[in-house]
Amino acid sequence: MLRPEVDRAGAWNAGIAFAEKLRAPVHGGPLAPRCSFPEDHPLYAGPLPLTIAGVNEAVAGFDLVVVIGALVFSYYPYVAGDYLPDGTDLLQITEDPHLAAVAPVGDSLVGDMNTVLDELVKLVDVPADRKAPPGLSRNLGADLPVSNAPMMPNDVYAVLRSVKPDDAAWADTSSWDGVVSALQRRGYEARAIANPLENLTTDSEYVASFLRTVRAPVVLVGHSYGGSVITNAAAGNPGVRALVYVDAAAPAVGETNGSLSGADSVLKKKPDAELFDKLPYPGAPPGANDLYLKKDIFVRHFAGDLPAVHATRLWATQRAASTAAFGTPSKFAAWETIPSWYFISSGDQIIRPTSEKAMARRARSQVTIFDGGSHLTLISHPEAVTAVIEQALASVR
Template identity: 65%
Template sequence: MDALRRAGYDARAVGNPLRDLNGDAATVAGFLKTVAGPIVLVGHSYGGSVITNAAAGIPNVKALVYVDAAAPAVGETTGALSGRGSALGANPATLYDRAPYAGAPRGAADLYLKRDVFTRDFASDLPKETAERLWATQRAASTSAFTTPSRAAAWQRIPSWAFVSTGDRIITPSSKLSMARRAGSKVTRFEGGSHLSLISHPGAVTAVIASAVCSVR
């Protein structure tokens, strides 16, 4: 973000409610409609599913960038795209702390990654102190966010870029590469990294975003 702003781009971080895919995408789409000029839309992790839906019907979105992210087709859920061998394939009771939240649909709950899962698998290439700080400040995501089927696949009409960390234990490299091939994305394979390479290796991620920006200037 800072590097993009220093380069003169109007970079913004749009709030993602993390409640359910349809509502989250509508929230982001509402913001996009207030932006004049071409948009390069970037999503990380579940945020990839959100931009895949939010960009549908927004003509100003000229490029999509998936940073270690899900890129669902219509009807797919984010939870089904982690890939064989993902750390998220373990027993949910060993992965998450669950908590109720106001207005939750029947059976839905907020999920917080457990400390050891977060530091070992989610942020595996970050210093332990940094990983634990991020764990302690993580935002909860509703189970509904990961089980709502995608209604759109904006990558079918919008050029896309995919940043794929080969050390990601949350969305496996093979799953991300499969989604990228399907979308016809321009792929950057980053050797190593983690699911949080955008924090541990921001320069590499920024370079991919900048490439997408240059394509629409």
């Protein structure tokens, strides 16, 4: 079983290599906060149950259970039973001495996740005739559920399949998919983290709290409003060694994101009624509304270098952003002390190159000008964005 410590320690590839050498089924933990093994891998066997009896049944027939980067185990609700079947041993590998101390069964090894997994791959001998398990069976062709029946997992897959476009990405951070994939192919650990888009101060605190769970060194990348967020979230965190701004704002203390788009931005040339659909939202501060870009603005100006069909789908699935997010003054300017890189698309009509160049100049950023593109060059040309991120990564090695 592989759990969050594996991913957090950057041991994703080491975990896969260990599983593939063993040719053993790999379970995820129940209610895992992050994925630690590719769920489309032939060895993935699904999450373990949440009960003592359920885990016992799931591991029946195995001589050894190896729990990597996880508690042994998460149980809820209480269903009585033996922790392990007779004849089954357990080895826990963790970086956390507390998790080792509270394990109710088995032996524990405390150490660095990458080192332990790398050494195990070298040390373990596997019979040449061992066959890999058949893998997890998924029936994604289930019929839609009847209206009065509880929805099972296959029902959810069927409903999503019935309504989503063929190439839709059901994730708030899907704009980063191309960049994240490129970085992971090169062996980097890359994460795309959504922020609430409600208020620059609290959005930055949200990202800062996540950063405290990540092992240094960190290269922090922000796009658009995300540039303002990383400018604040990185402040005071010694683990963040570089900042990368991708068609983004980089405010000084006291500046707002909304003031940095540039005088020639489409956001300054048109009245709000032609730019946005405004909606109230629960708990909003006085005068604040959620903003959705109108279709014409999104397709022609925000995503102008993408095919119209693709841009229209992105418009239809856009996340709302609060007016408060764009009007909150920046409390910090992390670029004053952290080296930075700036990727500027000459075709960006939302945050204009003139404004970005001025921000890059005062931050003493290393600047890359991309000829063309749009505000979503990270989608249309992910390799170009990845190349700049790699420059930053090279600086922290």
